[in-house]
Amino acid sequence: MFCKNNEKWLYKLNADVEWQSPYRWDKDWLFKDQDDKPFLKMLRDGRIIVLQEYAWDGCTPKFCLLDILIGIPDGAVDTTTGRPKAWHASLVHDALCQFLPAGVPLTRAQSESIKASMTLTGLFSST
Numbered sequence: 001m002f003c004k005n006n007e008k009w010l011y012k013l014n015a016d017v018e019w020q021s022p023y024r025w026d027k028d029w030l031f032k033d034q035d036d037k038p039f040l041k042m043l044r045d046g047r048i049i050v051l052q053e054y055a056w057d058g059c060t061p062k063f064c065l066l067d068i069l070i071g072i073p074d075g076a077v078d079t080t081t082g083r084p085k086a087w088h089a090s091l092v093h094d095a096l097c098q099f100l101p102a103g104v105p106l107t108r109a110q111s112e113s114i115k116a117s118m119t120l121t122g123l124f125s126s127t
């Protein structure tokens with residue numbers, strides 16, 4: 001009944017994506033996954049960079065049933081980016097939440113605030 005032969009992720013970066021946060025840190029941070037692959041940089045000046053090949057499932061929760069993806073939509077496609085409107089916000093939020101246990105210098109509430117701000121204002125840049 002559930003989906004077969006499908007990826008656990010919906011999106012995968014083919015280039016780094018950067019966003020200037022309102023925060024500053026006393027040092028640069030680099031976070032790696034369990035395979036020691038770097039996926040998230042947080043720079044002193046507040047830039048948050050999600051690195052190439054990071055994969056995530058967009059806005060959640062979602063589940064697959066009979067090869068149909070059901071759950072929170074990622075929004076209409078933005079004519080300026082060619083991506084769903086919540087694409088960037090869900091990307092940064094997912095990366096921050098994934099690495100919170102590894103020591104991301106933000107709280108869960110700050111991560112949620114970033115997602116809300118990015119979703120509402122659309123302030124992002126790709127590198």
